Structures are given as structure tokens and as C-alpha cells.
Amino acid sequence: MSGAPKVPKDRILVVDDELDFLRLLKRSLVKDLDCEVLTASSGEAALQMLDEEPVDVALVDMKMPGMDGLEVLEEMRTRHPWVTAVMMTAYGCVELAVQAMRQGAYDFITKPFDHETLVFTLQKALERHRLLRENMRLQRWYQGQSAFQNIVGRSPAMRRVFETVQMVAASDLTVLITGESGTGKDLVARAIHDLSERSRGPFVAVNCPTVPENILESELFGYKKGAFTHATHNKIGLFQEAHRGTLFLDEIGDISPAIQTKLLRVLQDKAIKPLGDTKMIKVDVRVVASTNRNLQEKIRSGTFREDLYYRLNVVPIEMPPLRQRREDIPLLCDHFLKKHGAELRRPHKTISPELMEIFLAREWDGNVRELENTIMRGILFAPGDEIRPEHVGLMSKRRSDHIFDDASFQQLPYKQAKEEVLRRFHRQYLENLLARCGGNVTHAARQCGLERQALQQVMRRFGISAEKFRKPSETAP
Numbered sequence: 191m192s193g194a195p196k197v198p199k200d201r202i203l204v205v206d207d208e209l210d211f212l213r214l215l216k217r218s219l220v221k222d223l224d225c226e227v228l229t230a231s232s233g234e235a236a237l238q239m240l241d242e243e244p245v246d247v248a249l250v251d252m253k254m255p256g257m258d259g260l261e262v263l264e265e266m267r268t269r270h271p272w273v274t275a276v277m278m279t280a281y282g283c284v285e286l287a288v289q290a291m292r293q294g295a296y297d298f299i300t301k302p303f304d305h306e307t308l309v310f311t312l313q314k315a316l317e318r319h320r321l322l323r324e325n326m327r328l329q330r331w332y333q334g335q336s337a338f339q340n341i342v343g344r345s346p347a348m349r350r351v352f353e354t355v356q357m358v359a360a361s362d363l364t365v366l367i368t369g370e371s372g373t374g375k376d377l378v379a380r381a382i383h384d385l386s387e388r389s390r391g392p393f394v395a396v397n398c399p400t401v402p403e404n405i406l407e408s409e410l411f412g413y414k415k416g417a418f419t420h421a422t423h424n425k426i427g428l429f430q431e432a433h434r435g436t437l438f439l440d441e442i443g444d445i446s447p448a449i450q451t452k453l454l455r456v457l458q459d460k461a462i463k464p465l466g467d468t469k470m471i472k473v474d475v476r477v478v479a480s481t482n483r484n485l486q487e488k489i490r491s492g493t494f495r496e497d498l499y500y501r502l503n504v505v506p507i508e509m510p511p512l513r514q515r516r517e518d519i520p521l522l523c524d525h526f527l528k529k530h531g532a533e534l535r536r537p538h539k540t541i542s543p544e545l546m547e548i549f550l551a552r553e554w555d556g557n558v559r560e561l562e563n564t565i566m567r568g569i570l571f572a573p574g575d576e577i578r579p580e581h582v583g584l585m586s587k588r589r590s591d592h593i594f595d596d597a598s599f600q601q602l603p604y605k606q607a608k609e610e611v612l613r614r615f616h617r618q619y620l621e622n623l624l625a626r627c628g629g630n631v632t633h634a635a636r637q638c639g640l641e642r643q644a645l646q647q648v649m650r651r652f653g654i655s656a657e658k659f660r661k662p663s664e665t666a667p
Contacts, residue, residue, distance in 0.1 A: 200225040200316050201244065205236040205262065206251040206278070215249075222309050223316070233257030233265075240270050247315045252279040252286055260290060267294045274319040276311060278303075339381035341374055342525045343518040347510040351378065358505045359385035364457065366502045367480040369509030372559030375480040376440060378507060382478055383436040391435030394428050399444040406449055408465055411456075417466025429462045429473045436476045442502065443483030443494065454498045477502070512554040512561065516653045519549050522558060526565040536569050542578045550653030551613055552584075616652050621659075629660030 202225055204215050212229040219227045228243060230236035234257055236250070248266060252259035263275055277290045277298040287298035296318060299311050338352045358365055359382050367375045376395070383393045401409055412427030428437060439445075445453070456462050457477065461470040479502050488494035512519070523541050531538050541549070545568075554560055564584075568577035627634040631649075634656075635642040649656070 200246050200319075201228065202226070202312065202316075203228045203230060203236060203239060203243075203245045203248045203273075205230045205233065205248065205254070205259075207231055207254045218305060219309075219312070222305075223312060225316070233259070233262040236262055237265055237269070240266065240273065245270075245273055246319045247274045247276060247312060249276050249278060249312065252277055252290070260286070260293065263290055263293055263295055272319075274315045276315050339377070339384060341377045341381060342522050343515060344521060345510075345515040345518045347515045348518060351507060351509065354505070354507050355381050356385065358382060358507075360387075361505075362386075362388075362476055364476070364502055364504045365478045365507060366505070367478065367507045367509060368485075369480075369482065370511050370555075370557055371482045372557035373509035373511060374558055375482075375509055376438070378509065379436075379438040379440075379478045379480060383438075383476075386436070386476070388435050388476055392432050393436050393438065394432040395438040395440060396428055397440045399441050403446045403449065406445065407452065410449070411452065411462045411464050413465035414467045417464075421466065425464075427462065427464060429456065429475055430471065432473075432475045434474050436478055439477065439479040441481055441483075442479040443481035443485055443488060447493070447495070450495045450498050454495060454501060457498075457501045512557045513651065516550055516650070519561065519653075520546065522561055523549065523565060526562050527569070530562075530566050530569050534566070534569055537575065539569055539572055539575055539577050541565075541568075542576050545577060545579045545582070545584065547653075548579055548584050551617055553609070553613075613652070616648065617654065620649060620652065620654050624654070624656055624659040627659075629656040629658070631656050 200223070202219060202223070204212055204219070204227060206212055206215075206229075209231060212231065216227045216229055219225065228239060228245065230239050233250075233254055236248070237257075239245075240248070250259045250262050250266075254262075257265075259277055259279075263277070266273055266275060271294075275290075275295045277287055277295045278301055279287045279290075279298055280301050287295075287300070290298060296315050297311055299308055338348075339355070341348070341352070343349075343352075355378060365379075365382060367378050369375055379395070380393060383389060396406075396409065398406065408425065408427070410428050412425045412430060413421055415421055415424050439453075456473070459470070460474070461472045463470050485494050485499050485503075489496045489499060523546070527539060527541070549561070556563070564582050565577070568582045572578065572581040623634050623638055624631075627637060631645060632642055635645040638645065640648075
């Protein structure tokens with residue numbers, strides 16, 4: 191009968207030119223850390239071993255003949271950057287150890303050291319390596335996906351959200367999802383439920399602002415027959431409906447102080463009391479809440495309870511607005527074209543280059559929801575296979591040379607017209623600047639009087655890449 195597959199042991203490489211020290215250290219570390227220990231008596235031998243064997247942590251002596259510890263560290267960071275390095279240094283050479291940490295070492299230990307200190311240092315290094323390894327695994331997985339639990343995105347901002355969702359789903363902690371309207375907070379709440387052990391239980395969602403205050407209490411907690419006029423039967427509340435599942439309280443920032451107080455009690459006691467009842471009823475519910483409001487400001491103004499905020503904000507997840515993840519716009523467009531093209535029974539359509547340029551530069555106050563609605567209009571109103579700016583009520587960038595003579599521009603509200611002028615100015619100015627500088631951002635920043643990082647930030651805001659202004663020989667392969 192074959193057992194479960196063995197989990198591979200952690201591997202530590204010890205590098206020191208004293209052979210007796212290596213043998214002694216190997217015996218003790220194998221016993222105390224339950225790991226595999228490899229040894230090398232020189233820097234050159236260590237690097238050769240790293241090229242041939244996977245290693246998690248390298249414990250490297252600073253002073254060795256031939257290649258010293260700093261040289262080994264430098265080579266190791268170049269050839270094997272995932273290995274966690276701990277440096278050993280003689281007493282009085284702390285400056286060298288600090289230099290090593292600046293070059294990428296995780297920690298250092300001073301000789302002579304006691305064995306317990308060494309074991310503790312290596313345990314921390316191994317734990318750090320496991321976290322890095324798991325993070326790399328998640329990143330590799332996300333890079334191969336255009337959608338995570340029906341949430342589309344590959345941008346760094348969305349990958350951070352996906353990683354948090356994946357990790358928090360395995361727990362039963364309360365989650366508070368914040369972000370502007372239309373960023374997909376409801377999709378994240380559903381993903382947390384679907385990836386959790388409660389996925390077989392119910393997912394119950396309530397949009398708090400849409401339910402009047404006098405009804406919201408009975409909706410959440412239920413009531414007994416005769417609790418009030420017209421209460422002709424017992425009603426099960428949403429907390430009871432979500433028993434052994436997840437209750438999603440959407441836009442919780444808009445609930446009244448009275449409901450806040452009762453909700454706080456439920457989160458503390460894990461029990462509810464229906465209206466008109468004298469008994470508390472235990473509920474097993476995971477609460478996920480969301481809001482597009484600034485709860486810290488509401489706390490300062492006295493309209494949201496601080497203690498409830500900290501009960502809800504155990505694990506915060508902030509959804510980035512679309513303008514901070516512009517690289518996801520083409521992916522989202524493709525997703526919505528396929529989704530709504532099928533739903534609306536229209537032939538497959540594409541986004542014209544002019545419209546995509548507008549999409550990438552637009553501020554998207556309504557975020558992903560606004561983009562989705564725009565694409566739905568394009569699917570309906572575009573007569574051919576290509577959706578152009580005029581099909582969705584947007585102005586083509588190519589008509590920007592004489593914007594004040596443009597009749598459609600003159601019909602825009604003042605604020606929107608002003609934003610359009612500024613948007614066109616930024617894009618035209620930056621594109622001309624980068625074209626003159628051949629896509630060299632450093633030269634462009636110097637020429638326009640901005641810091642390089644400031645210029646890059648403006649370029650990202652308006653979806654402008656320096657790559658297309660560079661000559662083929664200057665473009666990275």
C-alpha cells in the first residue's frame with residue numbers, strides 16, 4: 191500500500207573553508223532543522239553546486255581564500271536570485287555584514303555564535319523562502335490567466351487583489367472590500383465565498399442602501415409573528431438564510447447608526463435576535479462587506495461606529511479604479527465583446543484603433559461598469575464588424591486639431607469639455623515629446639522639465655508607452 195507522496199525537505203547549503211566546522215554544522219542542522227544540508231569548502235564550489243542542485247537557503251562565510259562571501263553573494267544574486275542568503279562574519283566585522291545586506295543578503299550572524307541563535311536565524315530564512323516560493327507560484331499561475339473567478343485582469347494591482355482573495359478565502363475572517371463604484375467589489379465577494387470551505391453553503395447578498403431602514407432590520411434579522419402590524423407569520427432573516435455560508439453586505443457605509451449597533455452585536459456574539467423574539471439564535475456566517483465611502487471620514491463625522499469598522503476591517507481589500515489598471519482595458523474589452531455579443535445575439539465585433547486609444551486615455555469615473563455599458567452600446571449600434579467612437583458617443587482623437595470648431599465638442603457640458611481639452615493636450619504633448627526624443631524617457635523628462643518618475647506617472651495615466659516611439663534597434667527583445 192503506497193502512502194501519500196513525501197514533501198521534499200528544505201535544503202541548506204553551508205559554505206566555509208574550515209572542513210571540521212562544515213562537518214560539525216551539517217550533523218547538528220540535519221538533526222535540529224530536519225532538513226538536507228549540503229556543504230562547500232569554497233565560493234567556487236558553492237556556485238557550481240548551486241548550478242546543479244536546487245537550494246533554499248545558503249549560509250555563507252564572509253572570509254574565505256579565493257572568492258570571498260561578498261563575491262559569492264553577488265554571483266548568487268545574479269544566477270540564483272530565489273536563494274535566501276545568510277552571511278557568517280567574524281566578530282568586529284559588522285560593517286561587512288551590513289554591506290552584504292545592502293547587496294541582497296537576508297540576514298547575518300556573527301562568529302562565534304551559539305547554536306540556538308543559528309537555528310533560529312535559519313528557521314526565519316527558511317520561512318521567508320517558503321513565502322517567496324508560494325508568491326512565485328501564485329504569480330506564475332496568474333500570468334497564465336486572463337480571468338480569476340470571473341474577474342478579468344493581469345495588471346499588478348489586480349494580481350495583488352487575486353493573491354489576497356486566494357489567501358483570505360482559506361480562513362473565516364471578516365473582509366471589508368473598498369473601492370469606487372463599478373470596480374467589481376461584488377465579484378470579489380463572490381470569489382472569496384467560492385474559494386472558501388463555505389462554497390457549498392449559501393451566498394446571500396443584500397444591497398444595503400436599496401432597502402429602507404425600517405425594513406432592513408427585519409430583512410437582516412427576521413421577525414416573529416405579531417412583532418408589529420402586518421407581521422402575520424414568522425420571517426427568517428438573511429443571517430439565518432446564510433447559515434454555514436457567506437453574507438455579503440454591499441455598500442455597508444450607508445446603513446443607519448441603529449442598524450450599525452445591532453450588526454456589531456451580531457459580529458461579537460455570533461448570534462441574532464429576531465424582532466419580537468426573546469431568545470438569541472446562534473448563526474454560523476462569514477461576513478463580507480463592501481463600501482465606496484470613506485469610512486474613516488464617516489467615523490470622524492460621527493456617522494459610522496469606529497468599533498464596527500474595526501470588526502469589519504479584519505482583512506481589507508482595496509479595489510483599484512480602472513484608471514490605475516489601464517493595461518487591463520484591452521482584456522476587459524475582449525471579455526465584454528464575447529460576453530454581450532452572445533447575449534445580444536450579435537455577430538462578433540472588434541474595437542477600432544481610434545476607439546481603443548480613447549478607452550486607454552479616458553478617466554472612467556464609472557470604472558469597469560462604465561466600460562461594460564459603453565461596449566454594450568457599441569455592440570448594439572455599430573452597423574458593421576468594427577465599433578468606432580461615433581457608435582458609442584465618443585469623439586475620435588484624430589479630430590483633435592480643431593476641437594473648438596467641432597460641433598459635437600461644443601455641445602458637451604463645461605466640465606466634460608474642459609477634461610477633453612486637457613486629455614487631448616496631454617496626449618498630443620507627450621506623444622510629440624517622445625517622438626522627438628526617440629522614446630527615451632530620461633531625455634524627454636530633461637527636455638520637458640519633469641522628474642523622470644513624474645513623467646512616467648503622467649504617461650501611465652494617459653496610457654502612453656514609450657516603446658512605440660523607439661527605433662527597432664533600441665527596443666528590448
